[in-house]
Amino acid sequence: MVKQPGEYFVVMLVAVNQAKERVVAAYHKSAHEIRSKYPPGSLQCPFCGQGVFPRERKGFVLHFVHQHSCTSNIARHPESPEHEEGKLKLAKFLKEQIKDDPEQNATVEVEYHLPNCGENGRIADVALVYKNGNLLIAECQLSQITPDELEQRTRDYHSIGADVLWFLGKEADTSENRAWLRSVFGAVGRIDFKYDPA
């Protein structure tokens, strides 16, 4: 697959450590905390297995970037600061939904890999991952998208038995998309961003 310009700088919220546990950058206080905890080379991209390191940038939530470029062929794009922040907001939203579950039957995972979804697999923005294998996906859609594309992605998720909640913001928050969501789901998820990442 041909790399898009800028793909080298794909921002990732999640890495895996040597024990293959997921490490969410933004659940740490600072890049300093992550650097102190994980020696060089011990954090990897969950998709291609190559080395990543923590990075702090003004306007971005704490994240990881690759030492070299990502070699996985999963469809994704360099993402905006708002999209990264949106994922964390949705993670918070999903955590709220399950906070009263004493059994802890599900966990909330950001950037969750779905190898059997779509042509080359997909990365869900956020997923509620049940111990028994069920999934509920939440997607933060900010860039331009048509109702047809929303429908295709929704079908991709349905094909693996997962429901999806769409949250629209910015360019994706159009009257056509709202109408489509209302007709299919009876409700429209919206996401607002207050800060300007200039």
Ligand SMILES: [Zn+2]
């Ligand atoms: Zn990678």
